[in-house]
Amino acid sequence: MTSLLTTAQALADFRVPDTIAQRVAACIACHGREGASNNAAFFPRLAGKPEGYLFNQLVSFRDGRRFNSDMVHLVQHQSDAYLREMAAYFASLDLPYPAVSNVSDASAETLARGKTLALQGDASRGIPACTQCHGAALTGVLPGIPALVGLPRLYLSSQLGAWLSNARHALAPDCMAEVGRKLSTDDVNAVAAWLALQPVPDRAKPASSLPGLLPMPCSAMPVSQR
Amino acid sequence: MRTTLWGRIAYILGGLVAALALAAAVLVTMNLRGEDPLPDAADTAWRATPDQIERGRYLALAGNCAGCHTVRGGAPYAGGLGITTPFGTVYASNLTPDVQQGIGSWSAAHFWRAMHNGRSKDGRLLYPAFPYPSFTRITRADSDALYAYLRSVPAAAVPNQPHRLRFPYDTQAALAVWRALSFTPTSFVADPAQPAEWNRGAYLVEGLGHCIACHGSRNVLGATEEKRGLSGGLIATENWYAPSLTSKREASVADWEARHVVALLKNGTAPGGSVMGPMADVVYRSTQHLSDADLGAMAVYLQKLPDSTPQADASPPARRDTATMERGARIYDQRCAYCHGDAGQGASGAYPALAGSRAVNMATPLNLIQVVRHGGFLPSTSGNPRPYGMPPFGHVLDDNDIAAVLTYVRGAWGNNAPAVTTRDTMQR
Numbered sequence: 001m002t003s004l005l006t007t008a009q010a011l012a013d014f015r016v017p018d019t020i021a022q023r024v025a026a027c028i029a030c031h032g033r034e035g036a037s038n039n040a041a042f043f044p045r046l047a048g049k050p051e052g053y054l055f056n057q058l059v060s061f062r063d064g065r066r067f068n069s070d071m072v073h074l075v076q077h078q079s080d081a082y083l084r085e086m087a088a089y090f091a092s093l094d095l096p097y098p099a100v101s102n103v104s105d106a107s108a109e110t111l112a113r114g115k116t117l118a119l120q121g122d123a124s125r126g127i128p129a130c131t132q133c134h135g136a137a138l139t140g141v142l143p144g145i146p147a148l149v150g151l152p153r154l155y156l157s158s159q160l161g162a163w164l165s166n167a168r169h170a171l172a173p174d175c176m177a178e179v180g181r182k183l184s185t186d187d188v189n190a191v192a193a194w195l196a197l198q199p200v201p202d203r204a205k206p207a208s209s210l211p212g213l214l215p216m217p218c219s220a221m222p223v224s225q226r
Numbered sequence: 227m228r229t230t231l232w233g234r235i236a237y238i239l240g241g242l243v244a245a246l247a248l249a250a251a252v253l254v255t256m257n258l259r260g261e262d263p264l265p266d267a268a269d270t271a272w273r274a275t276p277d278q279i280e281r282g283r284y285l286a287l288a289g290n291c292a293g294c295h296t297v298r299g300g301a302p303y304a305g306g307l308g309i310t311t312p313f314g315t316v317y318a319s320n321l322t323p324d325v326q327q328g329i330g331s332w333s334a335a336h337f338w339r340a341m342h343n344g345r346s347k348d349g350r351l352l353y354p355a356f357p358y359p360s361f362t363r364i365t366r367a368d369s370d371a372l373y374a375y376l377r378s379v380p381a382a383a384v385p386n387q388p389h390r391l392r393f394p395y396d397t398q399a400a401l402a403v404w405r406a407l408s409f410t411p412t413s414f415v416a417d418p419a420q421p422a423e424w425n426r427g428a429y430l431v432e433g434l435g436h437c438i439a440c441h442g443s444r445n446v447l448g449a450t451e452e453k454r455g456l457s458g459g460l461i462a463t464e465n466w467y468a469p470s471l472t473s474k475r476e477a478s479v480a481d482w483e484a485r486h487v488v489a490l491l492k493n494g495t496a497p498g499g500s501v502m503g504p505m506a507d508v509v510y511r512s513t514q515h516l517s518d519a520d521l522g523a524m525a526v527y528l529q530k531l532p533d534s535t536p537q538a539d540a541s542p543p544a545r546r547d548t549a550t551m552e553r554g555a556r557i558y559d560q561r562c563a564y565c566h567g568d569a570g571q572g573a574s575g576a577y578p579a580l581a582g583s584r585a586v587n588m589a590t591p592l593n594l595i596q597v598v599r600h601g602g603f604l605p606s607t608s609g610n611p612r613p614y615g616m617p618p619f620g621h622v623l624d625d626n627d628i629a630a631v632l633t634y635v636r637g638a639w640g641n642n643a644p645a646v647t648t649r650d651t652m653q654r
Contacts, residue, residue, distance in 0.1 A: 016565070016573040022614065023576075025565070026601055029617030064299030070600065070618045076298075077510040077605035082612050 020089045026074070027090075042154045047093035050206045052143035054087035056170065056220060065169040097150045097200040104153075106193035110186075114194025117187060118148075127182050128215035130191070133175070138198065140206035144220030147206065153196030160188040173217035173226070253402050257351065260411035261343050264335050272334055274374030282375025285368055288520070289361070289434035290512035294318040301382035304328070309355045310463040311448060314391030316355035324381040329373075337373040338366055343411050351401045353389065354409070359450060360436035363414040363429070408449035427527025430520060431456075435512075440468035440504060457534050460592075465653055466503045467592045469585075472534040476588055480529050487525035488518065493609030499585060500578060500604050502597055510605035544644045546637045554634025557627055561619060562635075570639045576614040581639035591632055591646045592653075598628050625651040 016022050030043045046054065060066040062075045062083070075083065104111070116122075118138070121129035130138060133145055140147035148156070162168035163180025170176065210225060217226045274282075286292065286303075295318045297306040304327075305320040322328040329337065329347070336347040344358035345351055352358060394400040414433060416425040431437050441456040450459075458470030458477075469477035479487045482498050490496040491513040494506060501509050513521065559568070565577040572579030580586050586594065599620040604613035623631065628651045636643035 014567055014571055014573050016576045016614075018575075020612070023612055024615060026603070026615030026617040029601075029619075029622075062298070064297065070620070073600045073618070074603060074615065077506050078603060078613075079606040079611060082606045085612065 020085055024086050024089060027086075030070075042152055042158070044151050044155045045097075046090040047095045048205065049091055049146055050140055050142050050144055051084075051087045051091035053140070053146045053220065054090055055084050056144060058083040058087060060170065065171070067167060097204060100150070100197065100199050102197060104193055104197055106189070110190045111194050111197070113186075114190035114192070117191050118194055125182050127179060127187075130195075132211065132215050133218065135207040136211050137201050137204070137207070138195070139201065139204045141210050141221075142206045142208050143222070145206070145218075147204065148195050149198045150200045150204065151196065153192050156195055157188055157192035160192060161185070164188060171219040173219055175214075175216045175218035175220070178216055253406050256406035257402050261339065261345070262335075264339065265333070274377060278371045278374040279378045280375075281368075282371035282373070282378075284515075285372050285434060286375055287512055287515040288430060289372075289436065290508060291321065291372075293507060293511050295321050301380065301384060303376060303379050304382035304384035305386060306384060308387070308390075311355060312462055313395040313448060314389065316353045316389045316391070317387040318356075319386045320382065320384050321376050322379055322382045322384075323377050324383050327383050327385055328381060329376060330381060332373075334370050334373045337376075338369045341369045341372070342366075344405070344409060351398055351405060353391075353401065354404075354449070357436040357439045359409055360433055360438060362409075362411045363433040365414070368434070404447055404449070408445075408447060421526075423523045423526045424530060426520065427523035427525070430524050431527050435524070437471070441471055455534075456531060460590075461504060464504065465592055466596055467588075467590045468504065469588060469593075470534065471528060472531045474533070474535040476584065478531070478533070478535065479525070480531070480533065482529070484522065484525045484529065487528060488521045489609065491516070491521050491524065492518075493607045494605040494613070495610050502602055502604070503593060506602070506605045509607065514605070514607045544637065544642055546633060546645050550630050550633050550645065551637060553627075554630035554632070555638070557623065557631040558634055558638075561623070562631065565616070570635065570641070577616075580635050581641060583641075586635060587641055587643040589644070591636070591643075591650055594632050594635075595628060595646070595651050595653075598623065598632065
């Protein structure tokens with residue numbers, strides 16, 4: 001009898017740490033332990049992403065600008081303050097990137113086209129290079145522009161495709177919606193295939209400033225830099 | 227003979243016409259029951275007081291008007307949410323002061339007629355997805371305050387979407403028949419035998435709170451069955467079950483401390499349970515914003531609901547398949563034990579205990595299936611601003627896995643609820 005009581009008490013006292021890491025442990029089921037998913041699957045890495053970017057995405061899921069049903073369900077009843085705390089937590093994680101596979105079923109032609117679009121854009125169609133906004137090393141720019149390297153190909157193509165089909169939005173001015181309208185499905189496939197093959201620079205971090213002027217207005221950056 | 231035959235036919239036809247006319251007259255009369263005549267002139271002299279607007283803002287929260295009349299990220303009260311019903315989809319309308327799309331041309335009397343009688347400004351009968359069978363109980367003063375508040379929000383020219391209902395439900399005639407059978411305008415009448423607090427709680431729960439819309443059962447015509455009260459209801463198109471508030475086996479709070487009932491509605495979590503699914507939405511958008519006095523009154527009323535707890539059955543323990551239990555146990559150890567503990571004990575203040583939980587042992591497993599598949603965070607509220615979360619398992623566990631793990635959870639550590647079948651988990 002005594003032992004039963006002791007067991008019941010021990011069970012009742014079972015506690016978990018009161019930390020933000022424990023509170024958002026639900027996220028790692030998909031995004032990987034501590035938010036560093038490998039790029040084999042669909043789910044994007046969260047660790048080390050710019051805080052402003054992560055916060056904007058969480059709010060967009062909550063407020064009807066992004067539509068992944070699991071994400072919408074998870075954040076629909078969360079406050080700005082808590083979403084900002086989640087964003088700050090994942091932004092603060094400094095974890096090594098897993099090695100990037102150099103195997104791809106994309107043709108050399110497709111990869112070359114992706115590389116050109118990513119590094120030079122297509123001025124004739126008004127498409128800027130990815131590097132103009134996402135940083136010369138494509139590791140993102142503080143405070144609001146995400147890295148494009150270290151992401152699964154499936155995720156990259158689904159997101160670019162979502163802009164192309166008007167299924168992903170940001171607050172105005174929504175620069176990527178504008179870019180998306182100019183992309184073809186072949187463009188999306190080529191850029192996603194090339195980006196997914198790029199090795200991630202050692203100790204990759206978002207750049208602290210843009211390489212130059214933004215090619216178009218963008219809500220992700222402070223008004224002074226738009 | 228011929229004249230007699232024709233005479234007979236004429237007689238029968240005449241009778242039929244008269245019967246139809248009588249039926250139509252009865253139908254119209256039934257639908258106009260309890261309506262005050264609208265004043266002829268628009269009440270241009272009507273002015274809202276700041277107190278009235280503030281009162282209306284609060285009442286709009288109590289009624290969770292925005293829950294349907296504001297879409298995610300949309301202009302407040304500009305409508306647009308589709309409410310799916312077994313009869314089709316009904317779209318919430320624009321309540322902003324826009325003259326074309328909203329209620330900018332409505333008078334306070336029009337608004338009252340909509341709330342109390344369920345008729346729109348143009349005379350159309352309204353669909354009861356707008357819960358006027360509950361709202362009919364609110365006072366004229368509260369209706370006017372709501373009107374005053376809605377007239378104060380920014381006008382938004384968001385067009386109303388036409389409902390998408392199947393025939394015959396899309397006709398006013400069908401709606402008239404429904405109303406004649408199922409709706410009578412009523413006013414809240416305080417019970418002098420009960421304290422003021424209980425009456426205030428009854429007014430909120432039965433009126434603006436429209437709790438019966440989910441926690442009540444519905445007949446084949448989709449009408450809430452008031453006689454059965456808050457004895458639980460299936461939210462059919464969402465596949466959630468709003469548990470009975472009158473059964474101690476489900477979500478009755480009769481045995482709770484009153485402050486815990488208040489805590490559940492204010493914070494979304496209390497020692498006896500937490501809110502998920504549609505009720506998380508209610509706490510997040512509505513009840514967390516209500517005053518302690520009103521929540522206390524609702525608690526008093528809810529604790530004194532009639533008891534409908536079924537007699538404990540002496541039937542033998544639910545039968546469970548050994549292989550399913552073993553499979554469920556393996557999944558539990560792999561996916562669930564990390565947070566809910568290896569004996570379903572939960573973690574204090576973070577993850578609910580599954581052993582002995584009412585939610586786990588409820589007859590229908592619908593809500594458990596939803597929670598396993600979609601996970602979720604409790605609503606972020608002032609009393610629980612940083613809730614712990616549960617991941618969605620819908621893409622790592624298939625229908626058989628979910629059935630197995632829930633069968634295990636409902637049969638382990640002293641729990642004794644029926645097994646969950648793949649037939650249960652296949653319903654979406």
